[in-house]
Amino acid sequence: MIRKIGVLTSGGDAPGMNAAIRSVVRTALSNGIQVIGILDGYKGLIEERFIELNRSSVSNLLSKGGTILGSARLPEFANEEVLLKACEILNKNEIDALCVIGGDGSYRGALALTKHGINCIGIPGTIDNDIPGTDFTIGFDTALNTIVDCVDKLRDTSASHHRCSIVEVMGNHCGDLAIYSGLSTGAEILITPETGLDEDTVIEKLAYLEKSGKNHAIVIVSEKIVNINSLSSKISSKTGFASRVTVLGHIQRGGAPTPSDRVLASRLGEKAVDLILEGIGGHCVGIKNNSIVSTPIDEALNKPRENKKGFYRLFERLV
Numbered sequence: 001m002i003r004k005i006g007v008l009t010s011g012g013d014a015p016g017m018n019a020a021i022r023s024v025v026r027t028a029l030s031n032g033i034q035v036i037g038i039l040d041g042y043k044g045l046i047e048e049r050f051i052e053l054n055r056s057s058v059s060n061l062l063s064k065g066g067t068i069l070g071s072a073r074l075p076e077f078a079n080e081e082v083l084l085k086a087c088e089i090l091n092k093n094e095i096d097a098l099c100v101i102g103g104d105g106s107y108r109g110a111l112a113l114t115k116h117g118i119n120c121i122g123i124p125g126t127i128d129n130d131i132p133g134t135d136f137t138i139g140f141d142t143a144l145n146t147i148v149d150c151v152d153k154l155r156d157t158s159a160s161h162h163r164c165s166i167v168e169v170m171g172n173h174c175g176d177l178a179i180y181s182g183l184s185t186g187a188e189i190l191i192t193p194e195t196g197l198d199e200d201t202v203i204e205k206l207a208y209l210e211k212s213g214k215n216h217a218i219v220i221v222s223e224k225i226v227n228i229n230s231l232s233s234k235i236s237s238k239t240g241f242a243s244r245v246t247v248l249g250h251i252q253r254g255g256a257p258t259p260s261d262r263v264l265a266s267r268l269g270e271k272a273v274d275l276i277l278e279g280i281g282g283h284c285v286g287i288k289n290n291s292i293v294s295t296p297i298d299e300a301l302n303k304p305r306e307n308k309k310g311f312y313r314l315f316e317r318l319v
């Protein structure tokens with residue numbers, strides 16, 4: 001019998017996490033279950049920093065970016081003694097189950113807790129769209145909108161100055177933010193973990209674009225794969241474009257979530273609580289072909305993510 005559940009946000013924050021918290025809280029309360037908000041992820045859990053959440057604690061939350069619960073990283077959570085301490089604290093506070101909103105690292109923590117007897121459900125909250133078990137993560141759509149807005153603006157100024165704008169986007173080893181923003185903005189060149197980087201090909205492509213009359217170019221690059229400053233110097237010295245670097249950074253994480261992220265978060269939060277009510281733990285929720293689904297976390301983490309080859313083919317055909 002479930003009487004009290006906890007909810008926490010962990011890893012990098014993402015717009016829409018608050019909408020997921022609201023959904024978890026209101027779905028649970030409507031089933032007569034008490035909800036405890038755990039502050040700053042697993043760190044707040046082992047420090048026993050809890051607040052009770054009621055209907056009004058999650059009012060006016062849908063439009064707020066970030067997470068009202070705070071988020072943190074606690075690498076020690078993988079250690080057995082830290083996990084045991086977390087279980088002891090949860091048992092002492094009579095918290096029967098947990099909803100964990102975060103990325104794949106947070107899922108690993110959720111799985112470990114489940115194996116120690118506390119049922120946990122993972123809800124995918126990250127802008128990177130790098131979690132298996134779902135087509136889209138909460139926050140991806142908002143971050144994509146932010147990137148597209150920035151790149152549209154950069155294109156205006158690049159076109160006025162015969163520039164090549166190199167724009168670094170997030171993704172944490174996943175090229176989804178890059179390929180979706182590349183397709184949405186009509187970028188000229190993409191460099192992602194999926195494409196890799198061949199500098200000679202990039203220079204050749206830019207030279208070709210210049211020859212064919214293009215007065216500017218946008219290059220979208222996923223973070224963590226190239227030194228964009230050295231790439232930029234090479235472009236400036238080997239092509240007729242003056243190259244400029246823009247690292248979008250944490251601006252991609254902020255802002256009001258899009259309606260699409262709010263709806264996704266609401267649907268996933270509801271499903272997480274429903275699973276807990278069914279006595280299920282160690283699963284993650286997701287959206288597949290517009291249906292809300294759940295998958296055992298260990299199965300999801302071992303599955304390769306959807307292949308985006310068709311997206312890259314389309315990008316090359318339209319450029």
Ligand code: ATP
Nearest residue numbers: 011012073074075077078102103104105106108109
């Ligand atoms: P993002 O995608 O935004 O980086 P994430 O959830 O993947 O989010 P991580 O820093 O990888 O972010 O993980 C968040 C937290 O989950 C870690 O700080 C740690 O507390 C916990 N965690 C990660 N891996 C494990 C593990 N193997 N076992 C237990 N806990 C883990």
